[in-house]
Amino acid sequence: MWRKWRDGCRAWTGAPCRPRAEPQGVCSGGRKGRGPRLLMETHACKQGMTGLKLISATDTRYSESLLRSFDEQRKAGLFCDVTVVVRGRTFRAHRNVLSASSSYFHERLSAAADVIELDFRPEVFQEVLNYVYSSKIVRVRSDLLKELIECGRALGVRFIANLGFPLSHVKGLPGLSRDDGEAQGRVRLSDGTREPAKSDPCRISAAMPVITDAFSLSSQTFENCNSILDKNDGSGDGGEDDDDVLFVSKQEPQHKGVSSSTNENSECSDVEYVDSLSAENLSVKEKRQRSPSGRRMFAKNNDAATRRNSGAPLAAAEKSMPSESISSQAQPDSTSAKTPSSLSPSSAASVGGSCASPAASSGGGEDPRRRVSSSEGYKVSGVQKKRVTTIIEESSSNPGDFKLKLTDVWSSSGPGGAGKDENPCEMDSSLSTFKEIPQNGEYSRDGWPAERSAAVSQGWERVESPPLGPARNSLPGVRRRRKAKGTRNYYELIMDGKTFYVCVVCKRSYSCLTSLKRHFNIHSWEKEYPCRYCARVFALAEYRTKHELQHTGERRYQCLLCGLFFMNYQELCSHCKQAHKQHPSGRKERRDTDNKLYRLLPCKTLEIKNYSYVSDDCSATPVISEDGRMCHVNPGPEREPAGEPGGASSSQGRVLSWDEIFVDMGEDGEEHKGDAPEFEFIIPETTRLKTQQSGQRSRENWGVPVAPRTSGGSTRATDSPATPPLRTVTGGESSSQPWQALERREQSPSQPTSPPSSTTTH
DNA sequence: ACTTTCCTGCCAGCATAT
DNA sequence: ATATGCTGGCAGGAAAGT
Ligand SMILES: [Zn+2]
Ligand SMILES: [Zn+2]
Ligand SMILES: [Zn+2]
Numbered sequence: 198m199w200r201k202w203r204d205g206c207r208a209w210t211g212a213p214c215r216p217r218a219e220p221q222g223v224c225s226g227g228r229k230g231r232g233p234r235l236l237m238e239t240h241a242c243k244q245g246m247t248g249l250k251l252i253s254a255t256d257t258r259y260s261e262s263l264l265r266s267f268d269e270q271r272k273a274g275l276f277c278d279v280t281v282v283v284r285g286r287t288f289r290a291h292r293n294v295l296s297a298s299s300s301y302f303h304e305r306l307s308a309a310a311d312v313i314e315l316d317f318r319p320e321v322f323q324e325v326l327n328y329v330y331s332s333k334i335v336r337v338r339s340d341l342l343k344e345l346i347e348c349g350r351a352l353g354v355r356f357i358a359n360l361g362f363p364l365s366h367v368k369g370l371p372g373l374s375r376d377d378g379e380a381q382g383r384v385r386l387s388d389g390t391r392e393p394a395k396s397d398p399c400r401i402s403a404a405m406p407v408i409t410d411a412f413s414l415s416s417q418t419f420e421n422c423n424s425i426l427d428k429n430d431g432s433g434d435g436g437e438d439d440d441d442v443l444f445v446s447k448q449e450p451q452h453k454g455v456s457s458s459t460n461e462n463s464e465c466s467d468v469e470y471v472d473s474l475s476a477e478n479l480s481v482k483e484k485r486q487r488s489p490s491g492r493r494m495f496a497k498n499n500d501a502a503t504r505r506n507s508g509a510p511l512a513a514a515e516k517s518m519p520s521e522s523i524s525s526q527a528q529p530d531s532t533s534a535k536t537p538s539s540l541s542p543s544s545a546a547s548v549g550g551s552c553a554s555p556a557a558s559s560g561g562g563e564d565p566r567r568r569v570s571s572s573e574g575y576k577v578s579g580v581q582k583k584r585v586t587t588i589i590e591e592s593s594s595n596p597g598d599f600k601l602k603l604t605d606v607w608s609s610s611g612p613g614g615a616g617k618d619e620n621p622c623e624m625d626s627s628l629s630t631f632k633e634i635p636q637n638g639e640y641s642r643d644g645w646p647a648e649r650s651a652a653v654s655q656g657w658e659r660v661e662s663p664p665l666g667p668a669r670n671s672l673p674g675v676r677r678r679r680k681a682k683g684t685r686n687y688y689e690l691i692m693d694g695k696t697f698y699v700c701v702v703c704k705r706s707y708s709c710l711t712s713l714k715r716h717f718n719i720h721s722w723e724k725e726y727p728c729r730y731c732a733r734v735f736a737l738a739e740y741r742t743k744h745e746l747q748h749t750g751e752r753r754y755q756c757l758l759c760g761l762f763f764m765n766y767q768e769l770c771s772h773c774k775q776a777h778k779q780h781p782s783g784r785k786e787r788r789d790t791d792n793k794l795y796r797l798l799p800c801k802t803l804e805i806k807n808y809s810y811v812s813d814d815c816s817a818t819p820v821i822s823e824d825g826r827m828c829h830v831n832p833g834p835e836r837e838p839a840g841e842p843g844g845a846s847s848s849q850g851r852v853l854s855w856d857e858i859f860v861d862m863g864e865d866g867e868e869h870k871g872d873a874p875e876f877e878f879i880i881p882e883t884t885r886l887k888t889q890q891s892g893q894r895s896r897e898n899w900g901v902p903v904a905p906r907t908s909g910g911s912t913r914a915t916d917s918p919a920t921p922p923l924r925t926v927t928g929g930e931s932s933s934q935p936w937q938a939l940e941r942r943e944q945s946p947s948q949p950t951s952p953p954s955s956t957t958t959h
Numbered sequence: 960a961c962t963t964t965c966c967t968g969c970c971a972g973c974a975t976a977t
Numbered sequence: 978a979t980a981t982g983c984t985g986g987c988a989g990g991a992a993a994g995t
Contacts, residue, residue: 675984705966705967707967707968708967708968709967709968709969711968711969711982711983711984712966712967712968712969713967714983715967715984715985716966716967737965737966737985738984738985738986739985739986739987740964740965742985742986743964765963765964766987766988766989767962767963767964767989768962768963770988770989771961771962775961780989781988781989782988782989797987800986805985805986806971806972806973806984806985806986807986808970808971808972808986808987960995961994961995962993962994962995963992963993963994963995964991964992964993964994965990965991965992965993966989966990966991966992967988967989967990968987968988968989969986969987969988970985970986970987971984971985971986971987972983972984972985972986973982973983973984974981974982974983974984975980975981975982975983976979976980976981976982977978977979977980977981
């Protein structure tokens with residue numbers, strides 16, 4: 198996490214990614230001070246009136262100004278029609294406002310009461326009232342927090358009642374998280390069932406966060422967005438879920454990776470919770486079928502999936518599937534059925550505590566990973582088991598003042614926003630268990646047992662006609678499911694001017710929106726990346742690519758010190774550290790990439806993007822001698838990256854073709870003829886079409902010497918038989934079905950893409 | 960201790976929109 | 978032509994697995 202933070206800092210202060218505009222589908226109008234005041238959208242009327250268009254417009258700031266007006270009127274005593282007496286102190290207010298924001302008041306005022314007496318500390322109630330009229334909590338003394346929360350619960354003011362936990366779900370926020378995972382997932386409000394004091398903010402008054410700045414939460418609902426976009430979803434359930442409460446506790450910079458700047462920032466941070474886009478469907482569905490643990494859905498889905506794909510084979514996957522996952526995921530509803538009835542929070546009081554059930558909190562962080570245990574096994578991978586600590590858990594030992602500003606734009610949502618009927622638990626759980634809630638009420642494959650790999654694609658509807666346009670959706674090798682309407686899958690959290698994007702499902706935070714979007718596919722499985730060789734399916738393209746490289750056995754990373762080839766960066770890294778006592782990036786002291794001790798060759802067995810910087814300086818097949826001198830063997834004439842600036846940019850040099858590389862290798866090889874270890878030239882599949890068409894060198898020339906497959910095996914290329922471009926060494930046969938030779942995995946009829954049946958170039 | 964896998968900031972390259 | 982959006986590869990740290 199801290200690393201992330203550091204990165205984040207770098208990103209902010211340094212050269213951040215190119216600023217990207219907001220996704221078009223996002224309802225930006227709700228964003229405080231940033232969105233357009235007026236959003237309009239036209240839609241062609243599909244009712245046969247082809248020429249007409251429906252126009253929708255939303256004043257995105259109306260709700261804000263309206264609330265401000267109410268507050269001004271209250272302060273001026275205008276139109277106040279109810280009096281609240283709190284231990285002798287009277288507060289005038291508007292019954293409409295109170296009833297709309299508090300389930301308690303709603304009930305009491307329904308009985309036509311004009312005067313209501315309460316037994317709270319007046320200053321606490323004052324804060325509640327201020328919140329009701331402003332959607333903000335400003336500079337509340339930390340020692341009042343507990344009472345404030347209790348008051349919020351009693352009055353059914355959800356935002357306040359939930360003050361204690363939500364932010365805790367946000368992982369990876371700088372200065373807010375703790376490495377220690379001890380308390381993991383067990384944050385609760387003070388309701389007697391909570392966790393050890395350490396993780397309970399309410400209990401540690403000293404450690405309690407002091408909310409000193411504006412802290413507001415609102416709940417812009419999904420509906421809002423819908424209205425803006427003129428969609429009709431209207432059920433209304435969507436709107437309530439969003440409550441998101443953020444609880445920020447100042448964290449002690451005790452993490453190893455924390456940068457100094459971070460620490461400083463944490464001294465006084467402002468957190469602004471801005472928008473949340475998201476979860477529309479998510480929330481709605483959640484309500485309908487949520488299960489505390491989420492397992493239940495899982496089982497359901499499995500069934501569904503199985504049914505649909507009766508024919509789907511998946512033997513192999515099945516075998517490899519971790520038993521753990523199977524068992525847990527396949528669990529029948531029985532367990533979940535016992536859903537913590539806490540769910541029925543009819544009373545505001547249950548709000549905080551129940552929501553924060555361990556299951557929920559931990560689930561958000563851990564569940565996802567558990568399911569997939571990865572790419573490895575069966576998989577649907579994309580989720581890691583790694584544990585993620587949540588912010589709150591990490592209460593700090595050093596509490597200090599922490600300024601925070603949260604704004605939940607959703608609040609404008611409408612009735613019900615106050616949480617009267619809302620079940621906080623539900624909301625919470627919805628946020629943390631989205632993975633279990635697929636778009637159409639079904640669930641995604643996430644937890645599918647391996648066997649269903651084939652079924653995977655069935656979970657959601659496949660989109661035949663891409664919403665975004667033909668090109669995008671028809672990406673080869675990518676299966677797309679219907680995209681959730683108005684997909685909003687993240688919240689924006691602004692801290693000290695830095696924006697973080699928080700996944701609504703697992704609460705991980707990202708400094709780059711693109712990272713979050715990529716990550717979110719793990720939950721939504723909007724896109725699927727099936728292995729072309731086996732039945733596995735991945736949520737991230739990169740994971741699939743890495744996996745496929747295992748099938749092909751291609752080794753793209755070459756150590757320049759000894760010439761060995763490795764399958765991935767980690768292996769290379771390990772090798773360099775052990776064998777050469779150096780980091781592959783070169784001397785630590787120097788930043789320039791020219792010092793790299795390895796080179797990355799273009800991928801020849803798969804059709805992947807090969808960036809120009811790949812194997813940049815290797816145009817000459819450089820070899821670094823033990824004494825540190827680098828020699829370029831047979832530098833080709835054209836390979837000099839003329840004008841190429843050194844340093845980092847050098848790595849972005851021109852594209853190096855395989856032809857060039859092979860020539861080099863061949864020549865290079867000449868020098869090393871002699872000690873040819875046994876190699877197998879694996880000639881994978883795939884790109885053959887492309888290459889052949891382009892009339893390039895036949896694939897066999899792409900073969901890379903590969904050492905017999907043993908983990909961590911490496912292949913020495915430079916010494917390889919002087920083979921100029923290659924010749925198959927031991928493996929004549931392998932060439933016939935290279936990938937098979939290497940990987941005899943599950944091949945099933947339903948396999949998305951069967952391995953190339955024709956052997957390439959032989 | 961070592962290997963494998965996951966994760967995420969970053970950025971190149973391409974597609975589409977303006 | 979330029980701006981914006983999307984995709985996915987890469988580095989390298991970290992967690993999980995062995
Ligand atoms: Zn997530
Ligand atoms: Zn595979
Ligand atoms: Zn080496």
